Amino acid sequence: MWGYDKKLQYPVNIKNPNPQLAKFIISQYGGPDGELAASLRYLSQRFSMPTEITKATLNDIGTEELGHLEMIGTMVNQLTRGVSPEGLRKAGLGDYYTDHGVSIYPQNAAGNPFTASYIGVKGDPITDLYEDMAAEQKARSTYEYLIDLSDDPDVTDILKFLREREVVHFQRFGEALRSVQEKLAQKKFYMNNLHTCPNNNTPPSCGCQNVPIISDCGCQNNN
Amino acid sequence: MWGYDKKLQYPVNIKNPNPQLAKFIISQYGGPDGELAASLRYLSQRFSMPTEITKATLNDIGTEELGHLEMIGTMVNQLTRGVSPEGLRKAGLGDYYTDHGVSIYPQNAAGNPFTASYIGVKGDPITDLYEDMAAEQKARSTYEYLIDLSDDPDVTDILKFLREREVVHFQRFGEALRSVQEKLAQKKFYMNNLHTCPNNNTPPSCGCQNVPIISDCGCQNNN
Amino acid sequence: MWGYDKKLQYPVNIKNPNPQLAKFIISQYGGPDGELAASLRYLSQRFSMPTEITKATLNDIGTEELGHLEMIGTMVNQLTRGVSPEGLRKAGLGDYYTDHGVSIYPQNAAGNPFTASYIGVKGDPITDLYEDMAAEQKARSTYEYLIDLSDDPDVTDILKFLREREVVHFQRFGEALRSVQEKLAQKKFYMNNLHTCPNNNTPPSCGCQNVPIISDCGCQNNN
């Protein structure tokens, strides 16, 4: 379970409203590569991870992304604070104002509500960790695009902080992947509670040299 | 930001696998009235609440629902632990196994990925608190339906705990609604940063006696 | 079944085209809190209502919302009548023109097609009536936001009429809720064909004082 600590992971003090920038930044709240997608992906995947250390990595990062979600919400809130409906309309937020006033709704920049279709949870640790590394790259790219669109140093500073965190997460997922691969290599075979043997108990084909070792039932020469 | 405390809000120790029950219970993970929907709704709405106390209520309950999300994930995980693909197939989880193995994916019982279309965030505190009261009633109903479907006392016990929490949340949202209504009545009019005056600065029609006081600009006799 | 009466519930005679306003108003045609959502919600819920009077309330209001849907369609049609593609493009309707010409498509302001994910139909009368009260509050807020965005008195007048109707519906749903709660209190327990007893025929926990009486099987002291 989680406890709330009444502070942000990194300070968000934006001096000037900028609704148009808010419209783009909200994609990191509820968009395809945003913080909600990240947090939900990792916190869901952890249940089927094979080692305590990978469970912990997913849990740590998933929890941190919740804090990023809060930072993004705070940014959007500050960037639209006190802006009149007319000001919102001129900034391209008339659509948003119609359905959500000046609140924070989990959507991407174009207005699509968040969907879990964005995330993969496959229950295979190798696969899930590749999914996570790709997710961090996609988040990094989004932050770079937002930095390109930002003309406010206050905003850019926060976006750069968040970008750096994604790069760190990418590295941590890479390490987790290697640890899982090594563990699988040691055991010469891999069987977790997620991938029990098929009915006839014979392994699927066992010829995956040079690629990440995959989950099989009794594949001896798998390294 | 949030910190993780390595325990569940309420113990989940299910002794017997029961994949069919897992299939239904997952709706409280990623379904229309589930814990993710609840948590995301409240944590998003809090940004535009007009008082510190309503912000805090939404934050508290939103954080608790994250803990419920974890409990539901743990239940699904325990109910499917060690079940063979054949066992999953027989329990109606062949579809699920195809796309998600034995992991926890945010979907409803019928297999629809979670979508933020389930939740309302309008930026009007009266409206958002009614949305929240309705959400708690919908969650309560879902837990009752799951209790009907459960034949395992271990599972039923946890479902009853969660149902009780929804009832408590419903009451707390009712109290928050009254506190906002009283505050609005005291001030005789209501204007927050979410609802600035229209361009001509004249109030919309002011004749809403006997109903919750609504956001207007300068409506004096509104109570 | 329904019969068509060739008139609008309230006259719609907008003198000046205003495509940008049309873009926002279409949210009440096919958006999350629009008239289609309202009508479909009530007309679907009525099948499982426990009393003839609540069935009738849902049927009446659901039928009236169909008439509002028609009014909104007429408004959008009048606001875009005779506008050139160039004029539509300048008003931010180039996207809309590409896929729908100058017709009326059930979408929200941001362009998301209507989805039934917006609505709750739970089959529990208390829950469904709370859902309906929340729905009316959300519709009210949307009309207020549209009034904020409107600079045409012809349009504002109609929006105010529609807002008032939502407030009336909110009150009627509140009365229906009370009537259902009283009926349940009289009977000391509640059992309808939607919520038959669980297999072991024992009631769920019975300690819900001070909250709306909930559906249980044999809970005697429930008031």
Next chain:
Amino acid sequence: MWGYDKKLQYPVNIKNPNPQLAKFIISQYGGPDGELAASLRYLSQRFSMPTEITKATLNDIGTEELGHLEMIGTMVNQLTRGVSPEGLRKAGLGDYYTDHGVSIYPQNAAGNPFTASYIGVKGDPITDLYEDMAAEQKARSTYEYLIDLSDDPDVTDILKFLREREVVHFQRFGEALRSVQEKLAQKKFYMNNLHTCPNNNTPPSCGCQNVPIISDCGCQNNN
């Protein structure tokens, strides 16, 4: 606007519950080719029809489909009336019961909530009428599949009635299409308020012999 007449278009008196059949039939409530899709499509398209007679055809049929929607809801309601949660689960409706109890939710047989992505509203009368003819064929096919799945003569009888109505609607849309094409041929060119001339006022290419005359600006030899 519409008035409600408290009777069904065709009597629905199903003697025996049959939840599994209900699960399939609900697709004609909220599925891709169901009655909601039909009604919404026609009632939305009518706003941009070029003649009073085609407007009236769409309005008539759209209104009749509302009555069919009610018939389908009544069928599903009767087929699940009094069935216990256990009975629903055995019939494959455990998923449905979890999220919707024994109410009527606008979804298809597989559990996807209704979406307006199913329907086309293009604002070109020729196109929209072809869309409508295809829609009626799709509805006809669905009713045939449901007849195949039905083992209850009470149900089959109603399904056949509804199938016949779709065939009649198909014919009426064909007649409407011919009337529009003839009108366009008479005028030798076609210009309605939905399709104003491009900026340079020159017609798009004018060589569409042997196909339905299409909307152009000044194409003289178009027949």
Next chain:
Amino acid sequence: MWGYDKKLQYPVNIKNPNPQLAKFIISQYGGPDGELAASLRYLSQRFSMPTEITKATLNDIGTEELGHLEMIGTMVNQLTRGVSPEGLRKAGLGDYYTDHGVSIYPQNAAGNPFTASYIGVKGDPITDLYEDMAAEQKARSTYEYLIDLSDDPDVTDILKFLREREVVHFQRFGEALRSVQEKLAQKKFYMNNLHTCPNNNTPPSCGCQNVPIISDCGCQNNN
């Protein structure tokens, strides 16, 4: 299977960037009536067509639409080539840049990701061919709207080519429909592997004169 031929079906050489036009044109990449929808519809339907010639027609056209998809992607790519983030933002593509940079994502003009909900695959050849004729009309209308919005002759020229192809496809589907209807008339009844007899082996009602002959089991006087 398919082989790639490194050329476009029709040359795409757009001299001037025009990001706003790109924003509209992308609807023919991943929008409701775009080339992906068309190709996927026809290539999926062909599996259940009753004759080799209709299978071949669907296969040919489905394959050609893949080539059109590539042309549209190339157009969008050329129209946004070398445009700065600032230029994209000014053209209304700030939303798009946030989530997709300057790549080609399968969405419609308003930013909705492609969904197969747009397409009908019913497994009844008459129905599917009507669906296809309607699809071609919808694609034709979209191209006409895009021609209206285009102010670049290079672009308009390509759009006209694509529009013509849709008209040709419409004709070919009409011919395929007639060939299937004739085949059905010859045989006096129709039974393919898609529509086997219901359990009791008796035909559904057989009174569909004057309409396209429909799939039945043993209906003799059906013509």
Next chain:
Amino acid sequence: MWGYDKKLQYPVNIKNPNPQLAKFIISQYGGPDGELAASLRYLSQRFSMPTEITKATLNDIGTEELGHLEMIGTMVNQLTRGVSPEGLRKAGLGDYYTDHGVSIYPQNAAGNPFTASYIGVKGDPITDLYEDMAAEQKARSTYEYLIDLSDDPDVTDILKFLREREVVHFQRFGEALRSVQEKLAQKKFYMNNLHTCPNNNTPPSCGCQNVPIISDCGCQNNN
């Protein structure tokens, strides 16, 4: 453009119908990690790849996945060939039969229509290639789960072939990633037409040692 070659990439000759297996296998037609998702992802991403060789890799694999899509469609078609509606219903395909008869519709095993929300196209070559590697791992896992569920050697043999191809694609995307990284290292900085400099022309922060070199404008010490 593409040309059709009337043969499958690998023979599909399944001797026995098995509709339940078909229900699972269709996920590789239109599911989150299926062949349509793969093909569409690669064919869309290629437009923004920086080198001819990576464009060619994406084009080759995207084209091959089209052939796999056809193989999967053929498998589903053979597995349901000649099965009666009653047989489909018993195999859990009553839902499917209701809406799609015995045709091939792009959906996942649980019945969700394909959506492009499943795929990432970011326009950053490093990111897109990680997305592709993750996609191949997800496809591999799905094929393994299907192999677990299959009890027909004819089917398993084809699934193994397809699984092997995904492994080969994973390796090829890894090589493409390395080639792009090397190219970026050589140039000491990276700038393609997808990622032009922000307005002030100063680079984002340049401290990304030990991670894949990322797109920056003028970052010299980036390797």
